[in-house]
Amino acid sequence: MTDPLALDPVLSPAERARLPFNEAHRPHDERFDLFEQHVLAGGKVEAGDWMPDEYRTAVLRFVEMHANSELMGVLPEREWIMRAPTLRRKLALTAKVQDEVGHSQLLYRVAEDLGKPREEMIEDLLDGKTKFHNVFHYPTKTWADVGAIAWLVDAAAIVAQQALRDSSYAPYARTMRKICWEESVHIMHGRDVVVTLANGTQAQRDMIQEALNRWWAPLMQMHGPRSDRAKDRDIHWRIKAKTSEELRQEFLSIYVPRVWELGLTLPDSELHLDDTSGEWRYTEPDWQELRTVVTNHGPKSEERLAFRRLNWDETRWVRDTILSGPRTIAA
Amino acid sequence: MTDSLPLDRPSPSSDGRTLEAWEVFRQEKEGDPMRHGGSVMAPDAELAVHYARELYGRRQESVRLWVVRRADVHELEDPDLLQPPLDRSFKKPGGYVMREKLAAARERSGQAKPKARSK
Numbered sequence: 001m002t003d004p005l006a007l008d009p010v011l012s013p014a015e016r017a018r019l020p021f022n023e024a025h026r027p028h029d030e031r032f033d034l035f036e037q038h039v040l041a042g043g044k045v046e047a048g049d050w051m052p053d054e055y056r057t058a059v060l061r062f063v064e065m066h067a068n069s070e071l072m073g074v075l076p077e078r079e080w081i082m083r084a085p086t087l088r089r090k091l092a093l094t095a096k097v098q099d100e101v102g103h104s105q106l107l108y109r110v111a112e113d114l115g116k117p118r119e120e121m122i123e124d125l126l127d128g129k130t131k132f133h134n135v136f137h138y139p140t141k142t143w144a145d146v147g148a149i150a151w152l153v154d155a156a157a158i159v160a161q162q163a164l165r166d167s168s169y170a171p172y173a174r175t176m177r178k179i180c181w182e183e184s185v186h187i188m189h190g191r192d193v194v195v196t197l198a199n200g201t202q203a204q205r206d207m208i209q210e211a212l213n214r215w216w217a218p219l220m221q222m223h224g225p226r227s228d229r230a231k232d233r234d235i236h237w238r239i240k241a242k243t244s245e246e247l248r249q250e251f252l253s254i255y256v257p258r259v260w261e262l263g264l265t266l267p268d269s270e271l272h273l274d275d276t277s278g279e280w281r282y283t284e285p286d287w288q289e290l291r292t293v294v295t296n297h298g299p300k301s302e303e304r305l306a307f308r309r310l311n312w313d314e315t316r317w318v319r320d321t322i323l324s325g326p327r328t329i330a331a
Numbered sequence: 332m333t334d335s336l337p338l339d340r341p342s343p344s345s346d347g348r349t350l351e352a353w354e355v356f357r358q359e360k361e362g363d364p365m366r367h368g369g370s371v372m373a374p375d376a377e378l379a380v381h382y383a384r385e386l387y388g389r390r391q392e393s394v395r396l397w398v399v400r401r402a403d404v405h406e407l408e409d410p411d412l413l414q415p416p417l418d419r420s421f422k423k424p425g426g427y428v429m430r431e432k433l434a435a436a437r438e439r440s441g442q443a444k445p446k447a448r449s450k
Contacts, residue, residue, distance in 0.1 A: 018410060102386055109370055113352070118372070175369060182390070322374055323348045 044170040047113040060114040067107035069133040137298025144211035150190025168238035198262040221290040223247045252280040353379035358395040
C-alpha cells in the first residue's frame with residue numbers, strides 16, 4: 001500500500017501510456033516487437049489497434065473458417081426441421097439453426113473489422129477458396145444423427161470455443177463468450193434427444209447406436225492431427241490456447257464416459273483411458289479422410305455448397321434492396 | 332496487404348447508401364448498466380436496430396438495446412487524463428489503511444474491538 005500522504009509516481013510509463021506499438025512514429029520492426037511482447041505477456045488487441053500483417057492474417061483466417069463452419073453447419077440440421085418428431089423438438093431445432101446462423105453473422109462481423117468484406121468471404125467460401133469444418137460435409141441419415149450432432153459435434157466445438165474466450169484478439173474473445181453461452185443450450189438439446197432415444201424401443205436404441213458409429217470417425221478427426229505447440233502460429237500469437245490433441249483429450253475425457261453411461265458403445269476397440277498417463281488412447285484417425293473432406297471432396301460438400309450458391313443468388317435482391325433504401329412510390 | 336488497414340471499408344452502392352458499423356449496447360435487466368454487446372453492419376439506424384434485436388435480443392437476454400453509429404463514438408484515451416502517473420490513492424477508499432493505527436488507538440484507550448455488526 002502506498003502512503004496516502006505521498007505523491008510518488010505509482011504507475012510506470014508502460015502501465016499508463018498508450019500501447020506503444022500504436023505510436024505511428026516508430027519504425028515498423030520496433031512496433032512489431034512491441035506488439036509481440038504485448039501479446040506474449042497476455043495483452044489484448046482491439047480492432048482499432050495497430051497490428052502486424054502476420055497477426056491480422058492469422059486472426060482473420062481463423063475467424064473466417066469459424067464463421068464459414070457456423071454458416072455451413074446449419075445445413076445438415078436444417079434438413080430435419082420438417083421431420084422433427086414433436087413440436088417441441090421442431091421449435092428447439094429451428095432455434096438452434098437460427099442461433100448458428102446468428103453465430104456466423106457475429107463472426108463475419110469480427111472478421112470484417114479485420115479488413116475483409118463479408119461478400120468476399122461468402123464468395124470465397126462458395127468458390128472453395130476457404131474451408132469449413134469436416135463434420136459438416138457428411139449426410140444426416142436419421143433423426144438420431146440430429147441428436148448426435150447437437151450433442152457431440154457441438155460438444156467437441158465448445159471444448160475448442162471455451163479455450164478461445166481468452167483469445168488475444170479481444171473482439172473474438174468477447175464474441176466467443178456469447179457463442180459458448182448459446183452453444184451450451186444446444187448441447188443440452190442434443191443430449192436430451194440422445195438420452196430419449198437410448199431409453200426408447202430397441203429400434204430407437206439401434207438408431208442412436210448407428211448414428212454414433214457413423215459420427216465417431218469425423219468427430220475424432222474434427223480437431224485435426226497432433227501438432228507441435230512450438231510451431232503453431234495461432235498458439236504463438238495467443239489467438240488460441242490449446243493444441244488439437246489437448247482439445248481431443250478434453251473432449252474424450254468428458255464425453256466418452258457420458259456415452260458409455262447410456263449403455264451405448266463407440267466404434268473403436270482401442271479407445272480407453274490409460275491409467276498411468278491419464279490420457280485417452282484411440283486408433284489413429286484417418287487423416288487422409290480429413291484432408292479429402294475439408295477440401296470439399298466429402299460426401300455432401302458439393303451439394304451443400306450448391307445449396308448455398310443458390311441461396312446466395314436468390315437473396316441478392318434483399319442485399320440490393322437494403323442498399324437502395326426506402327423509395328417513395330409515385331401516386 | 333499493408334499493416335493495419337482502416338477499420339471499415341464501406342461497401343458503396345449505386346444509390347449511394349453504404350453499410351457501416353453500428354455499436355450495440357444492451358441492458359440485461361432493468362436497472363443494470365448498458366453494456367457493449369458487439370456491432371452490426373447496416374445502412375441506417377432502422378435496420379441497425381432490427382439486426383441488433385436479431386443478434387442480441389433473440390433469447391430474451393436483453394431488456395433494452397441501443398445502437399450507435401461507430402463514427403459517432405468519440406474516444407478519450409489520453410493517459411495524462413485517464414491514468415495520471417502520481418499517486419491518487421487518496422481518492423479511493425483503499426487509500427486509507429487504518430488497521431495498525433486503530434490497534435494503537437485501542438491499546439491507548441483500553442477499549443475492545445467492536446463486534447462485527449450482524450445484518
